[in-house]
Each structure stands twice: as structure tokens, then as C-alpha cells.
Amino acid sequence: MRYVFYTLFNFLLLNSAFAQSNKFQAGEILLKNGIQKTGYILGQFHLDAPKGVYFKPDEVTKSEYLEFSDIQEVRFGETLRYITHCTQNTAQERCHWLKTLLIGKVSLHQSVADEGLYFMEEGGIFNGIRSPSFEGTLTLLKRKCEGFVAPANARFGTASLIQVVANYAKCKYPQEQVQSLQNAEETPANWFLGPKVGVNFGNASIFENHYYGRGAYQASPALTSGVALQLQIAPNWSASIEVVYFQRSFSADSVNVWPVVSPNYSKVNLDLAFLEIPFAGQYYFSKGKIAPYIQAGLYLGVPIKRSLAEEQFRANADELEDQPKNSFLGPAFGYGGGLGLKLQLSEKMTLQFSGQFTKFATTLSSSSRAFESSGFEDRTPIDMPRIQAGGVLFFRL
Known part of the structure; x- marks a missing residue:
């Protein structure tokens, strides 16, 4: 019985390891120095302490490791995008992989490691949004654009925040369009x-x-x-x-x-x-x-x-x-x-x-x-x- 148990245990380990070796996905990486790389990407975007990604130009070439600090954005297809961002909290800097939910003059991002943390980006400035600050955010947006109207029954959450930011962008920049990525596919299994x-x-x-x-x-x-x-x-x-x-x-x-x-x-x-x-x-x-x-x-x-x-x-x-x-x-x-x-x-x-x-x-x-x-x-x-x-x-x- 013990032999059978350990045989099956090792079988599970081997199968999981095999699955891990096939998680490279086709995508693009934009570095902060302006270089763009297209190929296959392997990364863990959910970690509390964010790390870089592995990249290889094709399926057979050995991969290289790209540091988190060197990366500006990672894209998988047309709808799944991650950007790097660091915030200064008192004397401590905290960095995040952010999943982009809305793109335009005003963008909305969500922390992958902390799904209760969102950032609204306008003019290169990021404003964090959490549940306790949601009502304050609505008040701030009304001050910044008098014609802003919050959606009915607005509440803290992804769908509602996307609508809030889209309404604000339409008020502040009526000639500009925003693109929603809320149907983006998730990270690899x-x-x-x-x-x-x-x-x-x-x-x-x-x-x-x-x-x-x-x-x-x-x-x-x-x-x-x-x-x-x-x-x-x-x-x-x-x-x-x-x-x-x-x-x-x-x-x-x-x-x-x-x-x-x-x-x-x-x-x-x-x-x-x-x-x-x-x-x-x-x-x-x-x-x-x-x-x-x-x-x-x-x-x-x-x-x-x-x-x-x-x-x-x-x-x-x-x-x-x-x-x-x-x-x-x-x-x-x-x-x-x-x-x-x-x-x-x-x-x-x-x-x-x-x-x-x-x-x-x-x-x-x-x-x-x-x-x-x-x-x-x-x-x-x-x-x-x-x-x-x-x-x-x-x-x-």
C-alpha cells in the first residue's frame, strides 16, 4: 500500500511539474527604455513582492529574465495588459503589477496581488482607491468636473469603478474615447x-x-x-x-x-x-x-x-x-x-x-x-x- 501511495504521489508531482513547464504565453513586453520585445512570456503577476518575467523570442530559444524595474508593460493579446507601478508610502516604497481595466485619457488599473486596491491614472498621476475611500473619490471627481454624474447605485467593485471612471473621462475629455478591458482573460492557470x-x-x-x-x-x-x-x-x-x-x-x-x-x-x-x-x-x-x-x-x-x-x-x-x-x-x-x-x-x-x-x-x-x-x-x-x-x-x- 505504501508503494502505491508514493507512486501516485510522485505521479502528481511529475504531472504538475510538466504543466508548469508549458505556461509560456505569446505576448509583448515594453521596456522603460523604449525597447519592445515580442515572443513568449512566463510570469507570476499575483505575488505580493512582484518579480520580473521570463522572455524568449520563440519556443526553442533559451529564455532570459527581465527585471521588474526594467518593465513598463506586458501584453497578452488585445485585451490583457499588466503595467508596473510603485507607490511611496511614508518612507517605504511598495510596487505592484497592475492589471489594466480601462484605457484612455483616464485609465483604471487593479492590483493583481491585492484585488481590493485600484488606481485611477490621469496625466501620469496615480490615485489609489480602496473601499473606505470610494465615496471620497466620487466627491473628488465631482469637484474636478462639474458635469460628472456617478452611475446609479454606484458601489465599490470592478464593474462599478469602470463605469465611474468612464463617466468621469467622458465629462473631462468629451472628445476622447476610453476602451474597457473588463473582459480580459486571466493569467495562466x-x-x-x-x-x-x-x-x-x-x-x-x-x-x-x-x-x-x-x-x-x-x-x-x-x-x-x-x-x-x-x-x-x-x-x-x-x-x-x-x-x-x-x-x-x-x-x-x-x-x-x-x-x-x-x-x-x-x-x-x-x-x-x-x-x-x-x-x-x-x-x-x-x-x-x-x-x-x-x-x-x-x-x-x-x-x-x-x-x-x-x-x-x-x-x-x-x-x-x-x-x-x-x-x-x-x-x-x-x-x-x-x-x-x-x-x-x-x-x-x-x-x-x-x-x-x-x-x-x-x-x-x-x-x-x-x-x-x-x-x-x-x-x-x-x-x-x-x-x-x-x-x-x-x-x-
Whole structure:
């Protein structure tokens, strides 16, 4: 089991590393010295401490590193643009990669690392806008242009700010046009990898089985651990795959067993262990550092150990010989969904907590020599519905 676990762990690492090597995108770089470079670009624009980008003129040439301080603008296609900007806050300078949302005599930019920070640019002067200063910004724009009218129900946010700045630009520079880039594509997808731990609550149940008692088989809460790989495919969407070791032991006392032996009672113990592989999707309700989310997915259970042991009471030797022979068929399958909360601890580290309901099942096959002539075999699912609570510490690759 340990060999299988580490093999899959290494497989995830290799696949994520492979994906990282193919994140160069076609684009243009304008340097502060006026030089323009066209080719393929690889950069991380979300970092709190902004870094430069890697550039290569074609797909085969070795890349070169361009410093953040030397770059003026990076463009991907017609609608996705990033500029470099540094602000002086008292004695400390802070630099940002800014995503351009509106272009014209008056432009609007948004910090990629701090999505709650916007900058309005006019005449080369940048004015920062945050939620507490939004109303003050509207008042300032009215003073600068008497004909400025804020959009109805204006509130702090990307769509509203774009409209506010566009209205101001139309008032101040009526002959000039502004171009909105609000439909710009996002940065290349990001990969995250990290350990996962959790706890499972719930019992197992057997239905329509001729050999073993129907009903609930009790179990104590059980811990799980493994590794998770997540791909952020859009600002609010991600997909994930996990490899988790899942083991539960269930038991039922005083089970009235199959009718051939009567009266007879037994104690049945189920011991089930799987390498569980969930494939799930997540939708985040916010783009901020604290974001609630909803997730759902499918589960595959690769069997590691599955056994059913029965201890009979008041049974004679012949009856014990007639005990059913058991086996388990195929892998286990399931599905589930739930809610979670994402906490961005730093630009490279994210903590996610989740709670969800999962329905999981495996198939039990039972037969007895008492039915050798008819070959009676009973196949029935063992359902393992459970509530899961856990957390993942993700590291950006």
C-alpha cells in the first residue's frame, strides 16, 4: 500500500511539474527604455513582492529574465495588459503589477496581488482607491468636473469603478474615447499541491442480503490523510484531484442471519480500506484572501484491504461449515458535495477547510455450500454514506 501511495504521489508531482513547464504565453513586453520585445512570456503577476518575467523570442530559444524595474508593460493579446507601478508610502516604497481595466485619457488599473486596491491614472498621476475611500473619490471627481454624474447605485467593485471612471473621462475629455478591458482573460492557470487531513463520520448499511442482517453497521470516527493537487482554471473556479488513504471498520451485534440457520445470531465485522481518489470542482464566491466556496465531485476507491468476518453464536459444526464465503467485487465508487472556506496565508500558501457529505459504496458477493446445487450467490452493495470534515494546506508550484 505504501508503494502505491508514493507512486501516485510522485505521479502528481511529475504531472504538475510538466504543466508548469508549458505556461509560456505569446505576448509583448515594453521596456522603460523604449525597447519592445515580442515572443513568449512566463510570469507570476499575483505575488505580493512582484518579480520580473521570463522572455524568449520563440519556443526553442533559451529564455532570459527581465527585471521588474526594467518593465513598463506586458501584453497578452488585445485585451490583457499588466503595467508596473510603485507607490511611496511614508518612507517605504511598495510596487505592484497592475492589471489594466480601462484605457484612455483616464485609465483604471487593479492590483493583481491585492484585488481590493485600484488606481485611477490621469496625466501620469496615480490615485489609489480602496473601499473606505470610494465615496471620497466620487466627491473628488465631482469637484474636478462639474458635469460628472456617478452611475446609479454606484458601489465599490470592478464593474462599478469602470463605469465611474468612464463617466468621469467622458465629462473631462468629451472628445476622447476610453476602451474597457473588463473582459480580459486571466493569467495562466495556477497549480497547487499540499497535504490533506480529515475525519469521517458515518455508518455502513447492507440491504437485500440473504446471508447477513440488513440495517446499519456501526463505526467510530476515522482519520484520513493524503495529498491534493489543485488547478485554478479561472478566478472563481478550480479543479482538484486527491489521493487519500481511507480506512473504516464497521460492526453489528445480534444480527439475525440467513434463514437456513434458525434461530442463530452473529456478530459481523467489516474492515474496509481504500486508496480514495476524488475528482472535484470548486466555485469560489469571492476573489479575496478569504473566500467561501462550494464543491462537488466523483470518487474512485482503489481497494487496499476488504474483509468480512462473522462470529456465530449457538451454531453447531455443520452450520458453521455452511457459513457464507465472501469476496468483494471491483473498485468502489461514490459522489459528494459540500461547502468550504479558503484562507490565503501568503502569495504561495493557501489553507482550505471543507465539510461535505459523501455517498460511497462497494459490492459484497456471498455464497454458501448449502446452495451448491443451485449456485446461489448474493451480490449486494455496502453503502458508506459519511460526513467529512478536513483541511488542505496548499503550496503554489
